[in-house]
Amino acid sequence: MARKTRGAPEINAGSMADIAFLLLIFFLVTTTISEDKGVLVKLPPWSDEPPPEMKLNERNVFSVLVNANNQLLVRKQPLDIDNLREDAKNFIMNPGNDPMMAEQPTKAIISLKNDRGTEFKTYIQVYNELKAAYNELRDEESRIRHGKGFDNITKEQQKEIRAAIPLVISEAEPTDLANE
Amino acid sequence: MGMFAKKRGKAEPAISTASLPDIIFMLLFFFMVVTKLRDSELKLQVNTPEATELTKLEKKSLVNYIFIGKPVKKYQAKYGTSPRIQLGDKFSEIEDIPKFIEEHKLGVNEKERPAVITSLKVDVGTTMGIVTDVKTELRKANQLKVNYSAKPGQKK
Secondary structure, three states, X not given: OOXXXXXXXXXXXXXXXXXXXXXXXHHHHHOOOOOOEEEEEEOOOOOXXXXXXOOOXXXXXXXXXXXXXOOEEEOOEEEOHHHHHHHXXXXXXXXXXXXXXXXXXXXXXXXEEEEOOOEHHHHHHHHHHHHHHXXXXXXXXXXXXXXXXXXXXXXXXXXXXHHHOOOOEEEOOOEOOOOO | OHHHHHHOOOOOOOOOOOOHHHHHHHHHHHHHHXXXXXXXXXXXXXXXXXXXXXXXXOOHHHEEEEEEEXXXXXXXXXXXXXXXXXXXXXXXXXXXXXXXXXXXHHOOOHHHHHHOEEXXXXXXXXXXXXXXXXHHHHHHOOOOEEEEEOEEOOOO
16 A cells, blocks of 8 residues: 555554453453452361250350241340340450359350241341350450550450450251241 | 545544553453353352441352252243252252352362362341251361352441
8 A cells, every 4th residue: 555654563452442342341241349358257076976065154155946927035035136246245354254154265155056947037146146245245355455456456465366266156956846 | 544634734633542451441341351151050049138247258169159049030940939949040859059069179270279268148038947958068078268259238
C-alpha cells in the first residue's frame, strides 16, 4: 500500500477491547461470588467402644439440651436462646465465684445434646451462640492483657489466651424422642 | 483514518481509547479471580442458616462439599420430599460418604491431607437426624474438620 514510509505501522488495538469484553461477559455470567463461610467445628474421633464414664464435677458442666420443638433446657431450666450467650459467659468466667458455676475457665465444659428432630437452624444458632460466648471472652481477655482486640494480637498471644479459655463443647449422641 | 486526517485542525481531538482494553482487562482479571465455575448442578434446595462466628474457607482445593436438603421440584417426583444427600452432582446415600471423602483426598497433595475440610451445606429446615448420621459417617471416615456453611448474619 502506498504509505508514507516513516515509522513502524501501528497495530490496531481497537478490537482488543471487544475481545476483552467478550471474556469479561463470559466470566460475569458464570460467576457465583463464593460466600464460602461457615461455623468451623472439630468432630471427635470415632471409636467403637463407648467413651469411658468420666466423673465430672457438676458445677463445671454447662448442659444445653435442645428438644424436637427447638426449645432449650439449660442446666435443667428452660431458657430463651437470646440469653444463652450471656449465661454461658457468666458460667465460664464465674465473676461472682458462684459455687454452682465453673471453678476456672479451663475446667468449664459445655455439653450439648439435641434431638434427631431438632431443626438444623436451631442447632446452628445454639452452636453459634456458644462459640460467640467464647470469642467474646477471649476478646475481653485480650483487651485486659494486651489492650488490643483478639484479632490484633500476635499468634503467640492468641495461643496463650486460647489455652487460658479453651473452647470445650462436647456433643452427646442425640435422642430420638420425636421419632423423626 | 483518512477521514479524520482531512478534518485535522478544525475538529476537536478525539479521546484516546487506547487505555480502554487495559481497564476491561482489569475487570476481567477481577472476575476471573473471584469466579468459581459452577461444577455441579444443585439438585437440592439448600438455604444455609445465618450465623455470626464464621470462618472463611481459604483453599478451595482442600474443601469437599456435602449438600443436605429437600430435592428441588424437578426431582421430587422421583426422589420424594424428605431430605436427601448430594455428593458431587448426584443423589447419594450415607454409605457413599467415606468413598467420596477418600476420592477427594486422593486428589490432594499428601502433605495437605490433614487440612482437608468438609463443608456441610445444610438447609435450615432439615432436622438433625440426617445431619447426625452424616456426622457419624464422617467421624468413622476420620474426616474430623467440618464447616457448617452459613451466611453472615446480624450481630446481636
